[in-house]
Amino acid sequence: MAPFSRGDGGTRSHSHRLCRLKLLTSGDVIEMPLEVTTKVGHVRQMLAEKLGNAAAEELIFITKSASSYKVLLDLEEIPSNITVKGVPSWTRQKAAYRFPHCIVGAGHCGLRQGLSFLKEGIHDFLVIDRLQQLGGTAWVRNANPTSKLQTELGVYHLQYGIDLPLPQGMKTWPSRAELLQHFQEVCEDHGLIPHLRLGTEVIEVQPQELDIRAREFSGGRWAYDLTLCKQEQSTQMRCASIQCYPGGLTENLRLELPGEEEFEGCIGYGMFDEFDYGLVREKQVVIFGMGAFAVENVRTCLEHGAATATIICRRKNLAIPRVVDWFINQSDSPPTAAMVLNAMQPMYALGGLDDPWSFYAVIGPADRSTAVIRQKSRFGIGDFYFLASCYGKCRTLVGSIKRLAARQVVLDSAERVPADHLLKVLGFTADPKIEKLFGLKELVGYFGNGDWRQWIYCEFPGIDAGRFGGTSLSPAIQSATDSVSWILQYPEDIEPVLESNLLPRQKAKSKLLAGRPCYVFEPRAGGQILGVIIGFIPGLAEKAAAWGALKRQRMHQLHPLEGYLEECAQEWYTYCQMFKDCGDDRPFPRYPYTSAALRELVDRNEEMAKPLPTKALAADPGDALELTSDG
Structure with missing residues (x-):
């Protein structure tokens, strides 16, 4: 040569x-x-x-x-x-730790971290949760008895992973009770139960510098002394690292309205078990708020025989039909916001609702060639809201509540809305006590005070993206938890990442946070963190190459196009029959999506994702973003 x-x-x-x-x-x-x-x-x-x-x-x-x-x-x-x-073998040596690792939170994220540890051969760890039942605050406390998974099972289950089996015998949109049972069974099947410490709260975290001369492990010179409280009894434990998953659906937003004492009907919150939905039969219900839980409460109330459900909100948020959600979650290449909005239009038109392009959350040029969707609330996912609007069983009013009167809600516009009962569904905030517990001055990526031994992860609030990689939690949490497992085994890999100053930072008590805890990132900033970490670590990037393909594989294994569409249509016509049984004899409105149209949408997205033979087109604004939606 x-x-x-x-x-x-x-x-x-x-x-x-x-x-x-x-x-x-x-x-x-x-x-x-x-x-x-x-x-x-x-x-x-x-x-x-x-x-x-x-x-x-x-x-x-x-x-x-x-x-x-x-x-x-x-x-x-x-x-x-x-x-x-210079090295004992050609196999890379993993870090050794004298003390166990501690996972705080036994919800979806914390349990998935435990499963990741077991898969990687890390057995010295505990999963601690203040609740007596595993499943996390979102499902154990906040969900109401009729809550269902809004997104598809294929991208929300504990067995989401390359080496894990598919869940068996579960519905596409399982109920709260079914999901909690699933969490329990997976933990039993995979040996996670002995690692759980439920009904136990971490009330103090104190970092401790170890005597380096006596150090018998390679995981670093710091450890953490935890004070645990169970049934008012305190105990101490020392751990090598902490992975905290406090969740973003923790503290319910509560608001007392003027005139509540005059209202006469029942007033409650559309979460937890505190409202008796049996009271709404043949009554007019007002739902205050328009996040994902509010849209879910439209279904819950009308399933319980309510005459009407009226949503009152300051601004209309975008809700997403089931088929469009499936389209996003099964995609290899994240579809653009413009494609998503266009796919929504048939359902919005059938429901007699405004064009989704006209919503406040949509930012884009007049020709609708590109768009960014930016709203404070997550998508409510499902078809029922649109069908109920079509039947006149649900209406959405924009306005602020001035006060309550006897069986009425009075808006600032002076409009009076008849209401036998009022449900407040104002959303949640993250737990502010986490900042004090960890002594947080700032978050560097997901690392508390820039310490790789403290990982504090929370899903993002709201939506801010020009492309959509998913609407559910499992794909994102697989990336997060497997990244943690890698970092603990090879901590030297994370040092150049922390030194690069490329990770987004948030300082505690910053005015820019507007009262948010510093560990809760906005979607755009938070969406960069795992990309930076994985991009810096070649071995982790090699593993991550298979994660994207897994999402599409799981979706098509559990929810193939034809079967999924048939299931959506069957649910649709079941609810049409429910309205007919309540006295509405109109012909059933046809389900607005067909297999041919859906397949064409999938093919077009895949065609758009192919590299161009000549010069590349300008990218759509916004980054591909994994959203989360578990309520």
């Missing part, structure tokens, strides 16, 4: 040979095909990806010359046979 000029007056051969590297201590051998002019430093760089940068720096390359040995420098050419000193 002809040599080429290196630009410095020399030449370089492209001829290849097999290089044999033998470890001095163990005798283990690896073989690498290399160009004959490959330098020792280049081999060191290649081994760094396998062994880690720190281990590769310790390597000493030795060659025998006559009766003596010579240590090669990085600029010298690598010989065909060489002895290597």
Whole structure:
């Protein structure tokens, strides 16, 4: 093979040979095909990806010359046979810890972290939760008895993972009770139960610097002393690291309205178990708020026989039909916001609702070629809201509540809305006590005070994206929890990430947070964090390459296009029959999506994702974003 000029007056051969590297201590051998002019430093760089940068720096390359040995420098050419000193084996050494790891929170995220630990061979850990039941605050406390998963099971279950089996015998949109049972069964099947400490609250976290002379592990010089409280009894434990998953659906927003004492009907919140939905039969219900839980409460009230359900909100939020949600979650390439909005239009038109392009959340040019969707609330997902609007059983009013009167809600516009009962569904905020518990001054990415041993992860509030990679939690939490497992095994990999200053930061008590705890990132900033971490760590990036394909695979295994569409239509006509049984004899409105239209939408998105043969088009505004929606 002809040599080429290196630009410095020399030449370089492209001829290849097999290089044999033998470890001095163990005798283990690896073989690498290399160009004959490959330098020792280049081999060191290649081994760094396998062994880690720190281990590769310790390597000493030795060659025998006559009766003596010579240590090669990085600029010298690598010989065909060489002895290597500095590591015990060609397998990368994992960090060892004297103390257990502590996972705070036994909801979806915390349990998934425990499963990730077990998969990676990390067995010395505890999962601690203040509740007596696993499943997390969102499902154990906040969901009401009729709550269902709004997104599809394929992208929301604990067995979401490359090496884990598909969930069996579960519905596409399981109920609260079914999901809690699923969490329990998966924990039992995969050996997570012995690691759980339920009914236990972490009330204090104190970092402790270890005596480095007595250190018998490689996981770092810091540990954490935790004070735990169970049934008013306090105990102490020391842990090597903390993974905290407090969740974003924790503190319910409450608001007392003027005139509540005059209202006469029942007033409650559309979460928890505190409102008796049996009271709404043949009554007019007002729902205050228009987040995902509010849209769910339209279904709950009308299923319980309410005469009407009226949503009152300051601004209309976008809700998303089931088929469009499926389209987003099964995609390999995140569809654009413009494509998503266009796909919504048939359902909005059938419901007699405003064009989704006209909503406050939509930002884009007049020609509708691109868009960004930016709203404070997550999408309410489902078809029932649109069908109920079509039947006149649900209406949505924009306005502020001035006061309540006897069986009426009075708006600032002076309009009086008849109401036998009032449900407040104002959303949730994250737990502000977490900042004090961890002594947080700032979050660097998801690392408390920039310490890689403290991982504090919370799903993002609202929506801010020009492309949509998903609307559910499991794909994002798989990336997060497997990243944590990698970092704990190879902590040297995270140091250059923290030193890069590329991770978004949020300081506690910053005015920019508008009262939000600092561990809750806005969607756009939060969506960058895992991308930065994975992009910096080659071994983690290699694992992550399979994660995107898994989402599409799981969706089509559990919810194939034809079967999913049939299930949506069957649910639709079941509710049409429910309205007919209540006295509405109109012909059933046809379900507005067909298999041909849905398949064409999928094909068009895949075609748009193909690389262009000539110059690339300008990207849509906004980044691909994994949203979360578990209520």
